[in-house]
Amino acid sequence: MSIEVTEQDSPYNNLELKSTSEILTNINQEDKSVATAVEKVIPKIEALVSAALEKMKVGGRLFYIGAGTSGRLGVLDASECPPTFGVPFDLVIGIIAGGDTAIRRAVENAEDDAEQAWRDLEEFNINKNDVLVGIAASGKTPYVIGGLKKANELGLVTGCVVCNAGGPVAANAKYPIEVVVGPEYLTGSTRMKAGTAQKLVLNMLTTTLMIKLGKVKGNKMVDMQLTNNKLVNRGVNMIIAETGVNKEIATQLLNTYGSVRKAVDAYLVSIH
Incomplete structure (x- = not known):
């Protein structure tokens, strides 16, 4: 069986022997490729934005599900929408495998439960008017796959942000976004390029949605919360x-x- 791109060996080796300057320069060199990888999938992002916008215009919500770094990025993006755009806290909702405890501390095996995501979503009375986006660097997280499958059965708009092509998460998303950034500088450490790619896509997704929902005037955050x-x-x-x-x-x-x-x-x- 072929190894997913995100798990392939780093093109750099003997990292512990490199100088600080060399490590930093090489990480930066790899990071430069991320925006180019995202650029290639802009049409896919546009398709998800269009589908999500139609639902949100009539009262639908946007949900993110993910595990580990992917889950944390979803929670982060969701939590920044109310202060930035003045929207209710339940318009964009980020859910991480293992619950809020997992935001700070890894919860063992949380991502391996294919049934738990839907149980977590049901606490928010998720319904066919809502949109569900699964976030998974590997593209094969059972927690995310299970949530998307159930959402599809009930007719929700589903999307995903993954960093391997052709995986089961993308296969279970109606609007898949596959940002293939290649092997990580530190082999398998998807908190690096993959995480950066996911953050960029989520920024694009919610910022565009909020602009289209009328939460921006000119180029200003006119509905932002005045919290400091x-x-x-x-x-x-x-x-x-x-x-x-x-x-x-x-x-x-x-x-x-x-x-x-x-x-x-x-x-x-x-x-x-």
């Missing part, structure tokens, strides 16, 4: 740029309306 001073200052500056008011008035508007979008809209209505 940096973001409040950013919001004030966005209001100044949109309206031409001074900093004092912009601050008052933001304090009154609680979001950049509402503040700008209210001001523009008041002057017309």
Whole structure:
């Protein structure tokens, strides 16, 4: 049986004998290939975005499932959507094999249970209006395969982000995204190039969806949550740029309306 690309031997050897500079340079050299690999699958990403957008426009949610690094990346992307785009916390949901404990500490054999993913998803009352994306560098994680199979049976839109071509995860996704980045610098360490590729794709997926769902104006995060001073200052500056008011008035508007979008809209209505 052939070895998956993600498990193939690194083209570099005797790593422990290399200088720090050589290690860093070689890792960077490998990382440069990741964006090119993602570029090749943009049409596949577009297809998943289009299918997901139709569901989310009518109240559907986006779910990620994965194990290990892949699961953590899904949780990360999901958790960043509410503060960035001001959407509810249950619009994009990341689920990791082994539960939230596994975000910080590996849970033994969690990824090998093909039935558990659907049990985890059922806690959120997942239904045919929702979208399920499986994330698995290997492309063969049983936890992810089981979740996708059940979702397909019930007619959900399913997608995946994997880093080997032709695996069972992709075979069970209606909209597969296979980003083949090649062997890792450290053999089999898919937290490296594979993880970077998955992060790039998830960034593209949710950012594009949120733009298309009207959560961005111009190039600004007008619905972002104002959870710290940096973001409040950013919001004030966005209001100044949109309206031409001074900093004092912009601050008052933001304090009154609680979001950049509402503040700008209210001001523009008041002057017309």
